[in-house]
Amino acid sequence: MTTSTPPRTLITGGAGFLGSHLCDRFLAEGHEVICMDNLITGSPENIGHLMGHERFSFVKLDVTNFIYVKGNLDYVLHFASPASPIDYLKFPIQTLKVGALGTHKALGLAKEKDARLLLASTSEVYGDPQTHPQKEDYWGNVNPVGLRGVYDEAKRFAEAMTMAYHRYHDVETRIVRIFNTYGPRMRLDDGRALPTFMKQALTDQPLTVFGDGSQTRSFCYVDDLVDGIYRLLLSDQVEPVNIGNPDEISILEFAKEIIELTESDSEIAFKPLPKDDPQVRQPDISRAKDVLGWSPSYDRAEGLRETLDYFEEQIAKRQTKETAEV
Numbered sequence: 001m002t003t004s005t006p007p008r009t010l011i012t013g014g015a016g017f018l019g020s021h022l023c024d025r026f027l028a029e030g031h032e033v034i035c036m037d038n039l040i041t042g043s044p045e046n047i048g049h050l051m052g053h054e055r056f057s058f059v060k061l062d063v064t065n066f067i068y069v070k071g072n073l074d075y076v077l078h079f080a081s082p083a084s085p086i087d088y089l090k091f092p093i094q095t096l097k098v099g100a101l102g103t104h105k106a107l108g109l110a111k112e113k114d115a116r117l118l119l120a121s122t123s124e125v126y127g128d129p130q131t132h133p134q135k136e137d138y139w140g141n142v143n144p145v146g147l148r149g150v151y152d153e154a155k156r157f158a159e160a161m162t163m164a165y166h167r168y169h170d171v172e173t174r175i176v177r178i179f180n181t182y183g184p185r186m187r188l189d190d191g192r193a194l195p196t197f198m199k200q201a202l203t204d205q206p207l208t209v210f211g212d213g214s215q216t217r218s219f220c221y222v223d224d225l226v227d228g229i230y231r232l233l234l235s236d237q238v239e240p241v242n243i244g245n246p247d248e249i250s251i252l253e254f255a256k257e258i259i260e261l262t263e264s265d266s267e268i269a270f271k272p273l274p275k276d277d278p279q280v281r282q283p284d285i286s287r288a289k290d291v292l293g294w295s296p297s298y299d300r301a302e303g304l305r306e307t308l309d310y311f312e313e314q315i316a317k318r319q320t321k322e323t324a325e326v
């Protein structure tokens, strides 16, 4: 009997929200997974259940300095980056460095190992968009010197670097533009709308809606995103692909949905709108449908129910810890 060796896949940012779900999926697909993370925003808890798995290993490393992996590699998924507005405002230089230097290192490694690299890019490359919904051929409206510029421009640079390695060095590359994604393992305090609203609703605090809440987002459940990424990696598509759920909602309506879902008595408190906050965001997913045969399968009600269980557990853990500390 012949035993074939499993594909070897490196996931940078593998202990983060998306990275850890990718680790799960690639292990389930039979890959050997090397998870790399410096844990500045990622968490060991996200991968705790994988420790001891025979095809999983974890390396604590800052990928902006260098990346060393022994042996062959088939795939590199570059997901390392602070990704929520408060994180990249707290770590502006690291955000720029991981998008620029980290992407360079990841591409260099892929070239060396003759591996295929998939870059985690973002709908933030469209900035505050002047077209709606956003298609991949829209070039964006980003303020390079604004507070969000550190993330947006790092990812725009990362895309340019990825295409340069593809064109100049023939590295096989894929680029996914990720729209707002939610699900279990988001950090309670990452400052994004969904964890913040869940936390506030579950503890009967007012939900902080920024501005008048008329700005829109389109939220995708994490399992759908991971499935789109998996399909993109295995496809021949070199041009960027939007992966997101086009079901658009205003932030005020979203806050109300969460109050209803959690059966909370919380009210809404309006707070100032952060600078450069995009007014609208909705993916055009025609390319993903055509090329990958992908479209999201979870509707928001279903995805939010799955996510609620996770946040209820997190809040309960925190309350137990706080009681023990008193």
Ligand code: UDP
Binding pocket: 084, 085, 180, 191, 192, 193, 194, 196, 197, 208, 209, 210, 211, 215, 217, 251, 273, 274, 277, 278
């Ligand atoms: N937002 C809000 N209250 C919060 C956190 C966020 O109203 O407590 C708004 C934020 O201004 C933005 C939207 O919700 O318009 C989504 O914000 P998030 O940080 O989740 O993601 P991003 O702005 O990167 O899409």
